[in-house]
Amino acid sequence: MFRFTRRRVLTGILALSCGQVWSAPRAEHVFIISFDGGKPSVMQRSSMPTLFSMAKQGAVTWEARTTVPSVTLPSHTSMLTGVSPIRHRVLWNDYKPQRGLVKVPTVFTLAKRNGFSTAMFVNKEKFKHLNLPGTLDRFDHAGYTAKQAAASAASYIVSHRPNLCFIHFADPDSAGHKYGWGSSEQVRSFKDTDDALRTIMNAIRKAGIAQRSVVIMSADHGGHGKSHGSLSPEDMIIPWIAWGAGVKRGHQITAPVTTYDSAATALWLLGVPIPGNWTGRPVTSAFTPLAVNNPAG
Numbered sequence: 001m002f003r004f005t006r007r008r009v010l011t012g013i014l015a016l017s018c019g020q021v022w023s024a025p026r027a028e029h030v031f032i033i034s035f036d037g038g039k040p041s042v043m044q045r046s047s048m049p050t051l052f053s054m055a056k057q058g059a060v061t062w063e064a065r066t067t068v069p070s071v072t073l074p075s076h077t078s079m080l081t082g083v084s085p086i087r088h089r090v091l092w093n094d095y096k097p098q099r100g101l102v103k104v105p106t107v108f109t110l111a112k113r114n115g116f117s118t119a120m121f122v123n124k125e126k127f128k129h130l131n132l133p134g135t136l137d138r139f140d141h142a143g144y145t146a147k148q149a150a151a152s153a154a155s156y157i158v159s160h161r162p163n164l165c166f167i168h169f170a171d172p173d174s175a176g177h178k179y180g181w182g183s184s185e186q187v188r189s190f191k192d193t194d195d196a197l198r199t200i201m202n203a204i205r206k207a208g209i210a211q212r213s214v215v216i217m218s219a220d221h222g223g224h225g226k227s228h229g230s231l232s233p234e235d236m237i238i239p240w241i242a243w244g245a246g247v248k249r250g251h252q253i254t255a256p257v258t259t260y261d262s263a264a265t266a267l268w269l270l271g272v273p274i275p276g277n278w279t280g281r282p283v284t285s286a287f288t289p290l291a292v293n294n295p296a297g
Helices: 006-017 049-057 072-081 107-113 125-130 146-160 171-179 184-206 261-270 289-293
Strands: 029-035 059-065 118-122 138-141 164-169 213-218 237-244
Touching (some): 029 072, 049 184, 049 213, 072 107, 072 125, 072 261, 107 118, 107 261, 138 146, 164 184, 171 184, 237 261
Parallel strands (some): 029 213, 118 138
């Protein structure tokens, strides 16, 4: 049974009166986890037992697509705003305080307006451009390794049980730039991120919310040589995996999936109306008909 706050009920009534589609949540907690530099072909030959087990239990495509340009900050901004870089205009890829904050609402903006709790744990300072005032209950630039981000996020998950949480693991991207995409060092880095994923999943179970959660696992880009950012499939193709409440088991997603669909799917799962001007659309084919047509109340 999902717990509704008075604010969420009032928001639903307002949405209906304005002609928006509103429904009860399909999940009470949504976690978006990004493996920075997550090239599917390298991930698939790495030791990632936690991720592969979750993919087997859930719904997966290894042929989702990222944004143009296929670089970290523009892609993650699309992942968390539901719109393309042309719309959100975050086209730079470093932390540049003089550029200010993203000018469009994030998925956290809309979640907070509907009474949900939010959090973000990242390995790169540049994500500060997405920390809009009043939209995140916790923003944590938790060191530069997946282990650090996972430890900080896990502690928070157990103590606060956020409704919407984004977690970023930078290790594969760092290894790719230093040693090359597909190098033995990068393969090992994916094992490190899988260990971090296991830490997150243990925290979700310890918090007692696993049965009410959906975990979305994806990436911002792939890579080739020691770089990325081109239109090549090596850079553009990314994984997209859903696990948890209402997710089809052992399902291969055949519908096209793009980076900005992650934000739309998160809102759809939480029962929050998706803005009509968003590029992203929920990946409903990853979920059972019961979850799609008859959301739990």
